[in-house]
Amino acid sequence: MKNLIIFKIALLALLFLNSCGDDDPFEARTTTFNYxxxxxxxxxxxxxxGLHPNDFSASMLVxxxxxxxxxxxxxxxxxxxxxxxxxxxxxxxxxxxxxNGTPYIETPNGDxxxxxxxxxxxxxTVSQSTELSYDEVTSDYAGFFVVHDPLQAISTTDISxxxxxxxxxxxxxxxxxxxxxxxxxxxxxxxxxxxxxxxxHPDNLMATIQVDELAxxxxxxTVRLMNTIDGxxxxxxxxxxxxxxxxxNGTPYIETPNSMVFASGITGNGDVAGxxxxxxxxxxxxxxxxxGFFVVHDPLQPVTTTDPTTYVVLGIFAR
Numbered sequence: 121m122k123n124l125i126i127f128k129i130a131l132l133a134l135l136f137l138n139s140c141g142d143d144d145p146f147e148a149r150t151t152t153f154n155y156x157x158x159x160x161x162x163x164x165x166x167x168x169x170g171l172h173p174n175d176f177s178a179s180m181l182v183x184x185x186x187x188x189x190x191x192x193x194x195x196x197x198x199x200x201x202x203x204x205x206x207x208x209x210x211x212x213x214x215x216x217x218x219x220n221g222t223p224y225i226e227t228p229n230g231d232x233x234x235x236x237x238x239x240x241x242x243x244x245t246v247s248q249s250t251e252l253s254y255d256e257v258t259s260d261y262a263g264f265f266v267v268h269d270p271l272q273a274i275s276t277t278d279i280s281x282x283x284x285x286x287x288x289x290x291x292x293x294x295x296x297x298x299x300x301x302x303x304x305x306x307x308x309x310x311x312x313x314x315x316x317x318x319x320x321h322p323d324n325l326m327a328t329i330q331v332d333e334l335a336x337x338x339x340x341x342t343v344r345l346m347n348t349i350d351g352x353x354x355x356x357x358x359x360x361x362x363x364x365x366x367x368x369n370g371t372p373y374i375e376t377p378n379s380m381v382f383a384s385g386i387t388g389n390g391d392v393a394g395x396x397x398x399x400x401x402x403x404x405x406x407x408x409x410x411x412g413f414f415v416v417h418d419p420l421q422p423v424t425t426t427d428p429t430t431y432v433v434l435g436i437f438a439r
């Protein structure tokens with residue numbers, strides 16, 4: 121009888137262990153993909169050209185669900201408060217087959233990912249479930265992940281307006297791009313006392329030049345003007361230095377702006393206004409080798425390239 125009882129107990133234990141083995145708990149797979157600001161990593165011909173702060177980045181978490189679907193969560197870091205970021209998946213395509221020659225279908229694939237994220241000055245996360253499986257999202261789906269700049273009109277054809285663009289749910293190359301910012305105060309004769317500004321513009325105007333290293337030895341030059349006059353346009357230029365003995369009007373610079381470095385009209389808004397341009401000159405060349413002057417013309421006077429006393433800002437470019 122004792123042996124029979126022991127046998128029954130052992131049999132019950134074996135049946136219990138077998139039943140547990142047939143019902144193992146689900147263990148979801150997850151992978152995170154990181155995306156830097158679009159400095160030309162994915163599309164060197166069209167790096168981001170805009171005024172969004174350059175510390176922006178994004179991460180994408182793909183989670184496997186027990187029912188065979190997947191959940192995609194995107195976190196944006198260092199967002200601007202009060203603006204809305206469109207985030208999309210775009211199916212990859214042959215540029216020869218798309219209306220505007222883009223390497224993707226311009227209409228976002230909402231079945232994979234299409235969301236809007238409200239910036240809050242810090243990090244914000246949005247999520248979406250997709251019928252695609254974890255393996256399909258991370259291995260089979262061929263598409264691009266795009267974060268549009270909320271500070272510009274949305275475009276699905278102008279890649280230079282994308283804060284982020286890269287392979288959807290794929291590992292991205294990480295590059296430590298260099299950046300520098302240079303500050304300029306109102307022209308009170310810092311370069312030469314004879315060049316000090318004379319005019320009626322308020323003397324609280326200030327400026328910054330931000331130079332960012334990009335792929336393919338390019339750079340992004342961003343100029344911001346503080347305390348601008350609303351509605352007035354500030355011609356803003358880089359002028360190559362020159363020997364005054366060789367210039368038509370004895371100026372220590374070439375009077376024609378160097379548009380390969382920076383040349384733009386910046387429209388004042390009563391606060392901070394700016395413009396970003398892509399230069400084919402490298403970051404190192406602009407910040408160490410290029411010899412030029414940074415000029416902001418007074419919008420309240422006729423533009424002249426021979427009278428520096430009409431310049432509200434005058435300094436050495438990117439120094």
